[in-house]
Amino acid sequence: MFTREEKKAINKAFWDGFKTYCHKKKNKRKWMLSKISIKHTQLKFYADHKKALVLFQIDNKSEEKRLEVFSYFNAMRTLWDEEAGEGLIWSERFKAIDDNEVSAIYFQLDEVNIYKKEDHEKIYSFFVKKMTILENIYIEYGEVLADQISQIG
Secondary structure (H helix, E strand, C coil), X not given: CCCHHHHHHHHHXXXXXXXXXXXXXXXXXXXXXXXXXXXXXXXXXXXXXXXXXXXXXXXXXXXXHHHHHHHHHHHCHHHHHHHHCCCCEEEEEEECCCCCEEEEEEEEEXXXXXXXXXXXXXXXXXXXXXXXXXXXXXXXXXXXXXXXXXXXX
C-alpha cells in the first residue's frame, strides 16, 4: 500500500513519463481530450492498479439526455467498430472514474498497474495507439454527430 503522497508522486511520474514517451516517439500530436464540439463529451486517458482505459465519455447530468446522446453514437456503431478494429467496447451505463454513471465508448487494457514501472511502457503504447484511433474516428464523424446532437434540448 502507498500513502496518499506516494500515490500522488507515482501518478505525477507516470503522466510526466507519458509526455516524455510521446516526445521520444515523435508523437507531436496535441491530444483533443476536452476540445470536443459535442457538449458533455470528452476523450480521456485513465490508468489504475488493474487496468488502463482510453475512452470517449458522455456525461450529461440528465440521464435522459445522456442516453439520447449515446443513441446517436450507437446509430454509427457499425462505422465506428469498422474504423476501430477489435476491442472497442460500448457501454450505455458505465461507472466513471469519479463513480458517476456515464455512457462510454472505450478500449480497455487489463492486467496493467500504474504503480508498476515495468507496465508503464505498455500503458503508454496502448494510450497512443487507441487514442489516435478514437480521435481519428471523431474527426471523421464528429461534425455529423455534433449537428444531430445539437438539436437535443
